[in-house]
Amino acid sequence: MKVYITDDLLSAGELSAQWIIEAHQAGARRFGLATGQTMIPVYRALVDRIRAEPSRLDVTAWETFNLDEYVGISPDHPGSFRHFMEEHLFSHINLERSRTHVLNGQAPDLEAECWRYENEIERARLEFQLLGIGMNGHIGFNEPGTPWNSRTHKVHLSEETLEQNRPSFPGEMPRAALTMGIASILRAETIVVVAIGASKANAVLQAITGRPDVLCPASALQQHRSVRYVLDRAAAKGLLASAESLRQHEIISEF
Ligand code: F6R
Numbered sequence: 001m002k003v004y005i006t007d008d009l010l011s012a013g014e015l016s017a018q019w020i021i022e023a024h025q026a027g028a029r030r031f032g033l034a035t036g037q038t039m040i041p042v043y044r045a046l047v048d049r050i051r052a053e054p055s056r057l058d059v060t061a062w063e064t065f066n067l068d069e070y071v072g073i074s075p076d077h078p079g080s081f082r083h084f085m086e087e088h089l090f091s092h093i094n095l096e097r098s099r100t101h102v103l104n105g106q107a108p109d110l111e112a113e114c115w116r117y118e119n120e121i122e123r124a125r126l127e128f129q130l131l132g133i134g135m136n137g138h139i140g141f142n143e144p145g146t147p148w149n150s151r152t153h154k155v156h157l158s159e160e161t162l163e164q165n166r167p168s169f170p171g172e173m174p175r176a177a178l179t180m181g182i183a184s185i186l187r188a189e190t191i192v193v194v195a196i197g198a199s200k201a202n203a204v205l206q207a208i209t210g211r212p213d214v215l216c217p218a219s220a221l222q223q224h225r226s227v228r229y230v231l232d233r234a235a236a237k238g239l240l241a242s243a244e245s246l247r248q249h250e251i252i253s254e255f
Pocket of ligand 1: 034037068138
């Protein structure tokens with residue numbers, strides 16, 4: 001695992017976008033994507049790069065798979081993750097919508113929807129997975145206590161997650177969501193986790209240096225062979241204060 005520490009959120013966005021582009025240049029076409037405030041600078045930097053070099057960065061063959069979606073709201077609801085992706089990425093790049101996959105939180109049979117999606121991800125074999133991290137260490141919407149062999153499933157959101165996401169949700173928040181499971185996420189070839197701000201410092205510290213524990217879902221990433229973290233200084237605070245983490249991990253701080 002490598003940890004990159006940047007000066008601010010803009011540099012964190014640029015570095016993450018750079019890695020997406022490098023993955024594309026190395027042949028990756030199937031990307032797992034995340035939503036949330038942290039991803040806004042990532043997608044902004046990515047869109048800028050793609051627009052600056054449209055012929056070199058032809059994304060028409062990309063296939064994208066989002067991590068999660070709220071239950072019970074329509075794709076055009078301003079709080080839905082499909083809407084987020086349209087606003088921050090899809091509407092700015094040349095990618096057919098049929099190649100962008102987001103769970104359907106309005107499916108009449110949610111269990112069948114989860115199976116359908118899990119099979120799609122399995123077929124696709126994601127080459128690159130982008131992740132944010134919750135204040136409670138969640139990845140996707142896998143809340144503390146989620147088994148590590150979990151596949152795509154329905155979750156009831158914890159009070160902490162509802163509180164974290166409420167400020168960016170217009171209207172009353174759904175209390176349930178569909179999410180790729182931890183095992184689904186760990187299948188990706190390479191994983192990049194982005195965390196910004198002091199509110200994530202504790203989760204980041206637990207995820208990277210804590211004993212792997214279902215109570216911190218992101219600590220499951222310690223099992224994966226290719227994980228990079230991009231942190232701003234505030235999110236890295238706990239890590240930088242921990243002598244053990246400095247000994248055990250490659251911390252790169254030059255951005
Ligand atoms: C979103 C997702 C979540 C977020 C996490 C961080 O698709 O899966 O795990 O990545 O909650 O959210 P922000 O970036 O809003 O702090």
